Amino acid sequence: MVTRMIVHRSFAVDGAQPGPAQSDPETAVPAEELAALDAYSQAVIRAVHRVSPAVVSVSMARPAPPPLRRRGLPELRGAGSGVIIAPDGYILTNSHVVEGAERVEVRLQDERQLPARLVGHDPHSDLAVLQVLEAGLPAAILGDSARLRVGQLVVAVGNPLGFQATVSAGVVSALGRTLRAQTGRLIENVIQTDAALNPGNSGGPLVDSRGEVIGINTAIIAGAQGICFAIPINTAKWVVTQLLREGRVRRAYLGVGAHMVELDRRVVVQFQLPRPTAAQVTEVQPKTAADAAGLRPGDVILRAGETWVGSPDDLQRALGRHTLGQRLLLEILRGGQRLVVEALPTELPDS
Numbered sequence: 001m002v003t004r005m006i007v008h009r010s011f012a013v014d015g016a017q018p019g020p021a022q023s024d025p026e027t028a029v030p031a032e033e034l035a036a037l038d039a040y041s042q043a044v045i046r047a048v049h050r051v052s053p054a055v056v057s058v059s060m061a062r063p064a065p066p067p068l069r070r071r072g073l074p075e076l077r078g079a080g081s082g083v084i085i086a087p088d089g090y091i092l093t094n095s096h097v098v099e100g101a102e103r104v105e106v107r108l109q110d111e112r113q114l115p116a117r118l119v120g121h122d123p124h125s126d127l128a129v130l131q132v133l134e135a136g137l138p139a140a141i142l143g144d145s146a147r148l149r150v151g152q153l154v155v156a157v158g159n160p161l162g163f164q165a166t167v168s169a170g171v172v173s174a175l176g177r178t179l180r181a182q183t184g185r186l187i188e189n190v191i192q193t194d195a196a197l198n199p200g201n202s203g204g205p206l207v208d209s210r211g212e213v214i215g216i217n218t219a220i221i222a223g224a225q226g227i228c229f230a231i232p233i234n235t236a237k238w239v240v241t242q243l244l245r246e247g248r249v250r251r252a253y254l255g256v257g258a259h260m261v262e263l264d265r266r267v268v269v270q271f272q273l274p275r276p277t278a279a280q281v282t283e284v285q286p287k288t289a290a291d292a293a294g295l296r297p298g299d300v301i302l303r304a305g306e307t308w309v310g311s312p313d314d315l316q317r318a319l320g321r322h323t324l325g326q327r328l329l330l331e332i333l334r335g336g337q338r339l340v341v342e343a344l345p346t347e348l349p350d351s
Contacts, residue, residue: 040153043209044169047155050211052167053109053138054084055204057159058093058116058130060101075102081158081204082106082130083213085240087139089132092236093203094218095121096182098128106132109165120243124185124251126218127231127239128203140205143212145232148172148191156195156217156228158204170195170226178313179219179229186313187231188320191215194226206230252322252345255288256281256295260311263300271302271338275310278302278333293330293343302338303331319345 037045061075068076080097084090091106098104104116114132121128152172160166174192181187193206197220206215215230242249258279268276281299284290301309304318305328322328328343 047207047211048167051140051207054140055157056082057107058082059105060098061103062100080202083205084137084139087137089134091130093128095123095126095128097203120247122239122249123183125239126181129243141212143214145214145234153209155207158201160198160200168196189232191230193228197228251348252319253348254345255285255290257283258312277310279309279312279315289343289345293341300333
């Protein structure tokens with residue numbers, strides 16, 4: 001079934017036509033030229049012709065810290081990439097590309113430079129939405145990252161090191177990776193690829209052979225070769241929906257600090273636990289859901305809702321999936337006894 005995401009604006013999703021400015025990849029290259037190319041080259045060319053009109057360069061400026069201002073440097077500049085996701089000027093990029101920006105500009109493929117406003121950003125997923133006051137823009141088609149397979153051809157388009165509209169190709173190296181955002185929270189289901197990325201690629205699209213966006217390029221491992229990461233587009237669709245509706249992404253918050261502990265073998269056997277580790281509470285913030293539920297330092301959290309908790313990261317995942325306003329059952333160990341407590345998570349503070 002073809003699914004379309006519509007959030008206040010018309011997005012091009014799963015084969016929808018993005019608008020008159022989009023060129024047909026079958027006619028973008030003359031047939032006689034395609035005939036001279038191998039199948040791999042043809043696939044890359046078609047993908048690039050489909051998505052490249054929607055790829056933009058993002059530049060930002062933010063105030064320099066006082067020590068630099070005293071040395072005559074009033075502002076810091078940065079650059080990245082982005083992709084147009086709606087014909088009326090909505091653009092998806094990375095949060096870290098525009099973090100702290102006082103001024104943001106976007107350069108289109110036709111060389112026009114337009115001021116952009118920040119609609120909203122979510123540092124926990126490293127995604128942001130910009131808007132330029134322009135209509136009839138070429139919008140990319142958003143695919144389905146759940147259908148990706150390891151070994152699948154992918155193409156990255158962006159502006160690495162200031163070289164506009166640069167293309168690199170590779171394969172999906174792995175799926176289901178986790179990546180820690182600058183906030184410390186985990187981003188789940190991250191796509192690993194060997195399509196070469198460099199500074200400036202951040203925020204640009206990762207597309208499949210049909211030219212549909214299946215990820216937003218976000219990070220590389222310094223010193224490594226061919227280990228690059230992209231936020232899955234299905235995550236991005238959810239974040240965009242939240243940012244356009246709420247202006248922020250709402251996540252559940254319990255209010256505990258925790259670390260991973262090894263469970264005694266006898267405890268694992270006695271309670272038939274599926275994992276030999278759990279998350280032990282080290283701190284309970286006052287006036288939080290954990291405090292109201294009666295959690296105490298030293299409690300060992302075994303399960304949150306339907307999720308078995310083997311580490312604090314598992315607890316974070318459970319909270320990330322939890323619906324605000326609904327109660328969350330926590331199975332804990334306290335003094336050798338297995339207990340169930342009920343918590344009502346609140347919204348994660350912006351800080």
